[in-house]
Amino acid sequence: MLGHLARRLGRMQQISNGLKGIRLQQLLSKETHRHLQTSLETIRPISTVSLWPFSSQPRDFSQPNSSWSPEMRKAYDHYNALCDTDTENGEEKRGPWRKLPSYNRSIKYATGGIHLSKLIQAKARLFTRNVKEQGATFEYMVFVNKEEKRCVCVFQAGHLLEGAPGHVHGGAIATMIDTVTGTLAGFLSGPVMTANLNIDYRSPMPLGSVVLIHSALDRIERRKTYITCKVTSTDESKLYTEATALFVSISVGHLFGSRN
């Protein structure tokens, strides 16, 4: 345990050292992370008052579509029902569950500095939402429980995510783990950046699988938010992957005005 702590401390020091080399602009760019987007928007998840900076409402990619298998739809319906508003004695009562929306771009007040051409900036798309064909890559939505400080993502792995023949690429699983743990960390701690992912692959995941990605808060220590994660079958009988994730908070004061 002490070795583990020493290792953690060493890693934190390394992160701190790593951050020293980052220019302010880069930090500002990083602050404007998808996790920020999530944390801002989940304040009013279904409200028509939006913080989205464009003229029209963005499309929420986590809505059901025809590529979803019956298993995917069933898992979605299960968690979506938990988000319902109950009426007791004429009073509306909302439970702790919320479904988060999912867009194909982060909010565009970032700057990529000298590295990022205008062309790239205009065409850029969120990695997990960059293929238009429904069902081909990442089909997923995230439900968050603010009381229990955890979330569940229902994920259907499309045929363009292949690693081993017929199976999902380890990098695609890592991508979903980063996305889901980062969403929870951002929800709980505000703007964060990923500092560490430690992923144990327990069992290969066939293409087309529908799985649950469970993320929960381990602990928050000053600027560090530690999240645990496991990926299971929808009936939770089979364990595919386990992971821990560390996110580092970026101060809210620097969030806006980061344009060059």
Next chain:
Amino acid sequence: MLGHLARRLGRMQQISNGLKGIRLQQLLSKETHRHLQTSLETIRPISTVSLWPFSSQPRDFSQPNSSWSPEMRKAYDHYNALCDTDTENGEEKRGPWRKLPSYNRSIKYATGGIHLSKLIQAKARLFTRNVKEQGATFEYMVFVNKEEKRCVCVFQAGHLLEGAPGHVHGGAIATMIDTVTGTLAGFLSGPVMTANLNIDYRSPMPLGSVVLIHSALDRIERRKTYITCKVTSTDESKLYTEATALFVSISVGHLFGSRN
């Protein structure tokens, strides 16, 4: 250090436990991993005698194209020159460097079992080669040095890999780390599957960046191959990411005849 060893041992035990639950078919499918493809093909990397099971030669996606930036092309030329054949005293002499080819499918002798429909199987594509537009996602090639038991990947991150605005998604970086460390593990140890990835993100990587992914053998202990990895700028002055990876060998005797 002992804590570290104990942790490693504990993890190995967990992996072993995890493997017990896997059906034979799944193991066979996993055996037919991209790493197998790599290890098989690198036996004769530029030979016209191919183990590819289709009628025509597959396209090598790691050849230069018009989306490559001058920095990408320069890094490619540098490592490609190391692969040249020298002629001394009329005798051809090959150095230790080889460029590995990169296709958009793994070899198709796998079975996804009951999970994988024929439709999905026919349309499946390797995750890192699933977008046709050149330069949009992962542009990369891997050079391996068999004497030094290491490899270098030159990677240009396209605009569809966005995580934080203007920056590469942590999952896209994890995907390249899994790909490159797995390629080296497969080259050295034959067919393997990813068991663990532990990734420290030191500095955000702007979209459009060209980076080097250096992977080297740490050690081989029976069925376990440990690889270290770091991601740097092409001049190696800036460190973006560090990682360790653990791969587990799958016995060669089960490689073929895995169809249901």
